[in-house]
Ligand SMILES: Cc1cc2nc3c(=O)[nH]c(=O)nc-3n(C[C@H](O)[C@H](O)[C@H](O)COP(=O)(O)OP(=O)(O)OC[C@H]3O[C@@H](n4cnc5c(N)ncnc54)[C@H](O)[C@@H]3O)c2cc1C
């Protein structure tokens with residue numbers, strides 16, 4: 001028996017969400033008294049053995065270049081095979097785009113109950129109870145998994161990455177990789193930017209910013225704080241910002257440690273995507289803006305006057321001229 | 322071309338979320354039910370566009386649910402589609418729902434099965450991929466664009482920090498999100514026409530459920546906002562640094 005953790009990577013580096021998944025899986029392994037093992041498909045430039053410091057004992061690898069890009073059919077087949085040989089009773093992955101592509105298929109293939117978007121470690125003293133986010137962040141529910149094998153996909157930024165000691169044994173698996181069913185024709189990816197779903201701090205602008213030409217200060221503030229940028233739906237719909245920045249009920253759901261909302265009213269559909277943020281700061285000129293009800297800190301005032309002062313205060317704090 | 326669109330109902334996006342019966346049941350009194358936005362705006366509308374381009378397309382909608390779903394199904398039919406199928410069963414969990422849909426689709430010759438990216442109430446993001454798994458079809462999740470040329474589909478799917486253009490042969494299952502199509506409002510003709518479209522009710526097949534909801538809870542309420550004067554954003558920076566310890 002073991003907990004098997006799917007380790008995802010991009011541009012040769014292990015994703016932060018996967019480090020979270022490893023720590024979660026390792027904690028769950030400890031809780032249930034079984035070893036924690038990982039599975040990594042494709043090639044990375046990092047020293048995999050050192051991932052042992054996150055509490056993982058073994059890592060199964062299939063080092064085929066073609067697996068560096070998402071190939072859901074192959075991923076599902078290979079992970080299922082390895083889960084079988086290492087007797088995994090719990091499989092952990094991240095609830096990311098890759099996780100979304102493969103976890104339902106794994107559930108079918110392994111006849112394993114799946115909980116997506118888990119927000120905490122399962123309760124395993126009686127049964128197997130996993131807490132997940134429902135109603136688009138407006139509530140949580142506890143789901144009981146009834147099958148022998150269980151699959152959990154962990155929400156990003158809910159489980160802390162902790163480093164300890166140890167190194168992992170690398171096991172190169174000899175599993176043939178078939179041709180892809182889905183052909184990837186082109187990839188366009190912003191490199192070097194902080195991913196919205198992984199970001200610890202997010203600076204977000206709404207219609208109160210008046211137009212795309214006014215986003216300079218938001219970008220500057222984000223850069224100073226090592227934050228990602230986001231926006232409300234009308235801002236993306238109007239083409240002021242790219243669609244992948246749209247957060248909310250019909251956009252991306254995020255849970256950063258700090259969400260700074262500037263010129264956003266705080267409509268219920270917007271809140272649905274951001275209300276799991278640990279701390280919310282709202283800057284809005286309308287003291288009645290609903291967002292203040294969900295905020296931890298706020299400034300009532302004109303964003304165009306506040307932002308320059310805020311930026312210079314952050315610069316001072318960070319010691320940047 | 323034969324298309325199946327999987328639709329589900331969810332509480333209106335402004336519905337009050339509350340629980341009863343020891344936090345075991347969602348309070349449905351006063352809740353307005355709508356089509357899940359991803360299913361309506363993106364999956365269904367994109368399928369309708371395909372049919373508009375090629376009127377010989379058969380477009381079927383499917384929902385797993387009780388008789389209380391019929392009003393929402395008619396609303397979907399008012400947008401478009403030839404007929405709807407309702408599998409007469411309470412959706413017990415994602416695998417159960419996927420099994421019902423896969424059973425209807427099996428051998429029925431659908432070239433495309435459209436689902437939403439996820440339901441906005443359960444946020445499972447599971448049913449589409451499970452249907453694909455059960456029918457052994459490819460699944461493209463988070464699809465933001467779909468084009469068809471003969472037997473080959475070209476899709477744009479969202480990946481972390483970007484997007485990929487992929488191509489795949491039909492049949493396949495697609496999870497739709499923003500970008501696929503534009504929201505539409507049903508017109509009078511559509512609403513009238515929907516009344517006479519067939520809504521077939523079929524009984525469920527025996528299927529397992531892998532999971533079960535045990536209880537719900539609401540997030541902890543916020544303590545209240547700490548306001549900082551507009552002429553002193555330095556104080557906000559100090560609070561975030563010293564009190565919240567986040568920057
Ligand atoms: C089914 C459905 C799904 C939806 N999904 C989403 C979603 O996923 N995400 C989303 O964001 N929305 C979503 N919406 C839309 C949502 O209801 C709101 O319309 C939207 O969030 C409003 O965006 P906003 O706050 O940027 O704009 P507005 O509501 O126009 O608010 C602008 C705010 O800026 C403030 N402001 C103006 N000038 C200044 C200034 N100089 N300085 C400071 N503040 C200023 C104003 O006081 C106001 O509060 C959805 C709606 C529906 C019906």
Ligand SMILES: Nc1ncnc2c1ncn2[C@@H]1O[C@H](COP(=O)(O)O)[C@@H](O)[C@H]1O
Nearest residue numbers: 327329385436437439440445446447448
């Ligand atoms: N009861 C249902 N009947 C038909 N389709 C459904 C049902 N529940 C979910 N779906 C489809 O599966 C998608 C994903 O749902 P979920 O896995 O619950 O997030 C939805 O967007 C629908 O397209």
